[in-house]
Amino acid sequence: MRLKDFSKSGHPQTLFSAFLYFDISFTIWVLLGALGVFIAQEFGLTATEKGLMVAIPILSGALLRIPVGMLVDHLGPKKTGMLGMGITAFPLLWGWSAASTMPEIYLMGLLLGVAGASFAVALPLAGRWYPPRYQGLAMGIAGAGNSGTVLAVLLGPRLAEVVGWHGVMGLALIPLGVTFLVYALLAKDSPDQPRPKPLRRYWLVLRESDTYWFSFFYSVTFGGFVGLASFLVIFFHDQYGLSKVMAGNFAALCVFAGSFFRPLGGLLADKIGGVRALTLLYAVVAASMVGVSALPPLWTVTVFLFVGMTALGMGNGSIFQLVPQRFRKEIGVMTGLVGAAGGVGGFFLPAYLGYFKDVMGTYAAGFLLFASLAALALVSLRIVQRRWRTTWGAPEVSEAVI
Numbered sequence: 001m002r003l004k005d006f007s008k009s010g011h012p013q014t015l016f017s018a019f020l021y022f023d024i025s026f027t028i029w030v031l032l033g034a035l036g037v038f039i040a041q042e043f044g045l046t047a048t049e050k051g052l053m054v055a056i057p058i059l060s061g062a063l064l065r066i067p068v069g070m071l072v073d074h075l076g077p078k079k080t081g082m083l084g085m086g087i088t089a090f091p092l093l094w095g096w097s098a099a100s101t102m103p104e105i106y107l108m109g110l111l112l113g114v115a116g117a118s119f120a121v122a123l124p125l126a127g128r129w130y131p132p133r134y135q136g137l138a139m140g141i142a143g144a145g146n147s148g149t150v151l152a153v154l155l156g157p158r159l160a161e162v163v164g165w166h167g168v169m170g171l172a173l174i175p176l177g178v179t180f181l182v183y184a185l186l187a188k189d190s191p192d193q194p195r196p197k198p199l200r201r202y203w204l205v206l207r208e209s210d211t212y213w214f215s216f217f218y219s220v221t222f223g224g225f226v227g228l229a230s231f232l233v234i235f236f237h238d239q240y241g242l243s244k245v246m247a248g249n250f251a252a253l254c255v256f257a258g259s260f261f262r263p264l265g266g267l268l269a270d271k272i273g274g275v276r277a278l279t280l281l282y283a284v285v286a287a288s289m290v291g292v293s294a295l296p297p298l299w300t301v302t303v304f305l306f307v308g309m310t311a312l313g314m315g316n317g318s319i320f321q322l323v324p325q326r327f328r329k330e331i332g333v334m335t336g337l338v339g340a341a342g343g344v345g346g347f348f349l350p351a352y353l354g355y356f357k358d359v360m361g362t363y364a365a366g367f368l369l370f371a372s373l374a375a376l377a378l379v380s381l382r383i384v385q386r387r388w389r390t391t392w393g394a395p396e397v398s399e400a401v402i
Contacts, residue, residue, distance in 0.1 A: 010126075010129035010130040010134070010138060011129040011188060011190070013186040013187070013188070014125060014126060014129055014186065014187050014188050014190075015126045015129070015138060015141055015142060016186065017125070017182060017183045017186045017187035018077075018121075018122040018123070018125045018126040018142040018145070018187070019122070019126075019141055019142050019144060019145045020145070020179055020182060020183065021081050021085070021118060021121070021122055021125075021145070021179055021183050021187075022118050022119065022121075022122035022142060022143070022145025022146070022148070023144075023145035023146075023147055023148040023151075024145075024148060024175050024176055024179040025084070025085070025088065025115040025116070025118035025122075025145070025148065025179075026115070026116075026118070026145055026146050026147075026148030026149055026152075027148030027149070027151045027152045027172070027175070028088060028092065028112060028115040028148075028152075028172055028176065029057055029058075029061055029112055029113070029115040029116040029118075029148075030057070030058075030148070030149050030152045030153075030226070030229060030230045031095075031112070031152055031156060031168065031169065031172065032053055032054060032056075032057055032105070032108075032109055032112065032230075033054040033152070033153070033229070033230030033231060033233060033234070033350075034152040034153045034156030034157065034230075034233055034248065035156050035157070035160055035165040035168060036050055036053060036054055036230075036233060036234050037157070037233055037234060037237050037244045037247065038157070038160050038164075038165040038244065039053065039105065039165055040053075040234070042165075043102055045102075046354075046358055047238070047354040047355075047357040047358045048351075048354045048355050048357075048358045049102075049354070050234050050350075050354055051231065051350040051351045051352070051353055051354025051355065051357075052106075052351060052354070053102075053105065053106065053109065054230045054231055054234070054350045055227075055230075055346075055347045055348070055349075055350045055351045056106055056109035056110060056113075056347075057109040057110070057112040057113050057115075057116060058113075058116065058226055058227065058230060058343055058346040058347045058350075059113070059343065059344065059346075059347035060109065060110045060111070060112065060113025060114075060116065061112075061113035061114070061115065061116015061117050061119075061343050062113075062116070062339070062340045062341070062342065062343020062344045062346070062347060063113070063340060063343070063344075064113050064114060064116070064117035065116070065117045065119060065120040065335070065336040065337075065339040065340040065343060066120075066333075066336045066337055066340050067336070068080060068084065068117040068120040068121060068336055069120040069124075069333045069334070069335050069336020069337065069339070070333055070336065071083075072120060072121055072124050072125075072335075072336075073124075073333060076189040076193055077121045077122075077124050077125035077128075077187075077189060078125065078183075078187045078188065078189050080121050081118065081121045081122070081125065081183060081187070082180065082183065082184060084114055084115070084117060084118055084121060085176060085179065085180045085183070086180075087111075087114045088112070088114050088115045088176060089173060089176060090111060091108045091109075091111035091112045091114075092169050092170065092172050092173050092176070093170075093173070094108050094111070094169075095108050095165075095166060095169030095170075096166055096167070096169040096170030096173070097166075097170070099166070116343060117339075118145075119143075119335065119339040119342075120335045120336040120339050122142050122143070122145060123139055123142055123143060123320065123331075123335045123339075124331050124335055125142070125187060125189070125190075126138050126139065126141070126142035127139050127142070127320075127324055127331060128189075128190035128192050128193060128331070129190045129192075132324065132325060132328075133270070134270070136265075136266030136267060136268075136269040136270035136274070136317060136318070136320070136321030137263060137266050137267050137270060138266075139266055139317065139320040139321065139324070140262050140263035140264070140265060140266025140267065140317035140320070140321075141263050141266075143262050143263075143266075143316055143317060143320060144259060144260060144262045144263050146225065146226070146229075146258070146259050146262065146313070146316070147256070147259030147260055148259075149226070149229040149230075149255045149258075149259060150252050150255050150256045150259055153229070153232065153233055153248045153251040153252045153255055154248055154249065154252035156168055156248065157233065157244045157245045157247070157248035158245055158248065159171060160244070161244070161245060205327065205330050205333060205334060205337065206337075210326055210327075210384075210388075211327075211334070211337060211338075213380070213384050214319065214322070214323055214326075214334070214338045214341075215337060215338050215340075215341030215342075216341065216377065216380065217278065217315075217319055217377055217380075217381065218316070218319050218338045218339070218341055218342040218345075219341045219342055219344060219345030220282070220285070220315075220345060220373050220374055220377045221281075221285075221312050221315035221316045221318075221319060221342070222312075222316050222319075222339070222342030222343070222345065222346065223341075223342050223343070223344065223345015223346040223347075223348070223349060224285065224308075224312045224345065224346075224349060224370060224374070225258045225309065225312040225313055225316060225346075226342070226343065226346035227345065227346040227347070227348070227349025227350050227353075228254070228255075228258075228305070228308075228309065228312075228349065229251070229254075229255045229258065229309075230346070230350055231349070231350040231353055231354075232247075232250070232251035232254055232255065232305070233247045233248050233251045234247075235247075235251075235353070235363065236250045236251055238357075239295065239363060240298050240301075242298075250298075250302055253302065253306065254302065254305040254306050254309045255309060257306050257307075257309045257310040257313065258309035258310060258312050258313030258316075259313055260313070261310045261313045261314050261317075262313040262314060262316050262317040263317060264314055264317070265277065265281070265313060265314025265315060265316060265317030265318045266317035266318065266320065266321050267317075268314065268317075268318065269317065269318040269321035269322070270321060273402050274318045274319065274321040274322035274402050275322075275381065275385040275388070275389075275402055277314070277315075277318040277321075278315055278318050278319065278381055279378060279381060279382065281311040281312075281314050281315040281318065282311075282315065282374050282375070282377050282378035282381065283378055284307065284308070284310075284311040285308050285311045285312055285315070285371075285374040286371045286372075286374040286375040286378065287371075288304045288305070288307045288308030288311065289304075289308055289367050289368070289370050289371035289374060290367075290368065290371045291304035292304045292305055292308065292367045293363075293364045293365075293367035293368040293371065294364070295362070295363065295364055316342075319338075321402075322402055323335070323338060325392065325402060326388075326392050349366075349370060352366050352369065353366035353367075356369075385402075388402060389402065
């Protein structure tokens, strides 16, 4: 594949806008996780409470992706994205100037979910401009906006040391405003935008078993990525006694892998098929999480997490090579539904990591549970792919390799 051909087949300015919008939104979405050590110290939180604080914006973003996906198909992704950025400014203002109790922080976390719902906007905005043979790469580039997590965990603790966690919330308004202007100027809805349909028709996809398969697969890959990305600063600080800033550095190293390898997952899926790519990646995730569960020395666990996060990020790109092939006309609502499932997976991961730490005194059980889910996804994929390759993924039906 030549990059020149890829560029000519779509709209590069919109692809960049989708990436930037998703990147900054993702940064804001996981800010509570990046600042969690500071907030926990201020309020004296238990491990379970830390997990809940981190998990609330993830769950909120997950649930909001469904209505936002519908809104994309009715208003178009550009207008929906601008509306979302406008709403996201409110919890940042609140965190900057007023939030001073844990109930307020929990509620602020719910509102930060609007930023997490950007997934249901960015992917259709970019994907509708590109033909099926380039879906993996296009969706991977747009989805690489989850690299915003790196910015959050790398810069958040550093800035909080200087201006406090309230100040970091205020500073986040600056890149949000810049992104809003760039997005308004460069992004453009695809002429292939489907005509709005009655809302009841969107729920027809719930009758399709593939909706639930994709949701489960994505709950493991994206759920694992965002759940770990939000919790790793706390994990490194609590388990290995690192300083707040150093814990952010180690977390950023691991999150970097999952973020920037996502496009390679889409490219790999374009080359060898999404099923083959996911088969390999789920196996890597399961093995690496077993390694993490042993809680080995710091540098060893970092290697396991780096490899596991790389596979999770690539898995995200691989799944969204498959989804547009199966549900091209419903890609807006499917992005919302599948993305919501991914967010739900991300909610449970930090929640049960914190719970097991309080109940059993160790994070090991939580990581073993996640390794088991990755293994289950691998087995399930090998079963369902037999039907896919004789129906919608058959060579005579799809020009893309599944």
